[in-house]
Amino acid sequence: MALKWKSKILLAKLETTYNTDAEPTAAANGILATEITLTPMEGSDVSRNLEIPTLGAQGSVPIDVHAKLTFNVELAGSGIAGTAPAWGPLMRGCAVAETITADTSVTYNPVSDDHESLSVYFLIEGTQFVLTGARGNCTIDFTTSAIPYLKFEYWGLFNQPSEETRVNPTLTAFKKPLAVTKANTPTFTLAGVPLVMRSLMLNLGNAVEPRFLVGSEGILITDKEESVETKVEAVPLGTLNPFTMAADQTDVAINLVHGLTAGNIATLAIAKAQMQRPQGLENAQNIVEWPLRLVPIPTVGNDQWSLTLT
Template sequence: MSLRFRKKVLLAKIETTYGTDATPTGAANAMLASNISIQPMEGSDAERGHDQPFLGNDGTIPYDLHSRMTFQIELAGSGTAGTAPAWGPLLRACGAAETIAASTSVTYNPISDGFESATIYLNIDGTLYALLGARGTATFRVNASAIPIIEFEFTGLWTKPVAQALPTADVSAFQKPLVGSAANTPTFTIDGTGHVMRNFALMLGNEVEARFLIGAEAIEIIDRAETLETQIEAVALSTLDPFALARDQGTVAVSLVHGKTAGSIATIAVPNAQVQRPGSPVEAQGIKEWPLNFAPKPVTGNDQWTLTLT
């Protein structure tokens, strides 16, 4: 019988001990994801290279095996202020701290040590692919006339895929998102001034390395360099002069608020974004727009960005 590629269940759970299977379940750890892709057996192949009295292949030995996975999660809160979203473990495994203020807010920000890891299961119609010790990076995207998303890319230690029945996945904790619009995205400011925005992307820029040594194998976050890109309606230079700011290595605060009701409001704040050289002006529906680029910089450390759910 043919196996259906669309029949997928994605599970993720923070590990207590690095690289030890946290055994996520469909009842407690299911993820409502889209555009899931997996490279199940990345690595290298060692050529044996024997000298022989004839021509032909000598075979290879695979080594440094690991897996990579990408997918998208809708950017929506838990529906209750002060309750972490179901996708919170994924962001924690991307080098972010989760701070909960009961009944008020959940805030995520980058960290520089003490990185958590996750066990991630992907079951495709009866075949289980498991990533252990998974760590990754993410991108927040909020675009006009589109569902806001978080794009995740994970690397994990390899385990051999096994046959396992599709689990029952409870994704009831995931809330319906709001499309980016003037009504649903009430605030977008650069240097404290509101702007008309077409698209927004904050890339966390984690540098993730698979590290294989004798005595230790791990997936490590070794560095990060966030980038922020947005396209806005061009304005008078007296309102915003990105060319002068880029010339002078000027920094500005960038803030975006998406959502309208308690439990579903997401605020992305970048308090110290260095303005970089703008892209070429573009025409959209007869209107001039600017592609702008920023390099988020630390102020006191681990504060390049925050995502606050209220």
């Protein structure tokens, strides 16, 4: 029987002990995602390089086998201020802390130590792929006239796939998103200057390293280097001069607010981002736009950026 490509189920749950299957369930850990792709057996094939009396191909040994899963999740709040969104565990698996202030807010920010991990189940028809010890990277994408997305890349330790009974995940905790528009995204400022924005992407820049040694195998986040890419309408240099800012290594603040009602307002705040050299000018509908690159810089540490839901 052919397997239907669109018949996909994704479950994810935080692990209590690294690489110990957290056994996510359909009732509590379903993930509403788009554009799921799986590479089930990444790694290397080492040739045996045997000396044999005839010509011919050599056998090989698979080593350092792991899996990679990519997918997007719509960026929307839980609908209740102070209640974590359903995608919260996915952010936490990307070296991000979650801080809940009851009835008020949920804030995400980078952390350097004690990184959490996930067990992820991916089913296509009845074939189940399991990633344990999974950690990843995320890009937060606000693009005008589109849905805001959290774009995840996850790496996990390989487990042999199996045939399982299909489940029906509960996905009601995932709320409908608001498109990025003038009305729905009321605030975007760079260096305190309101600008007309086409897009903004914050890449968390996690260095995710599969590490395979005798006595220890795992997926580690060994470093991070966040980056911001944004496209804005050009303004007179007296209003904002990114060329001088880049030459002077100027740090600027970035602030974006998306959403209108309590429980569904997302504020992306970057207190200090160094302007990089502008790469050129772009023509969009015969309007000059600047593609700008910036690097978020820590102040006291683990404060390069924050995403706060209120």
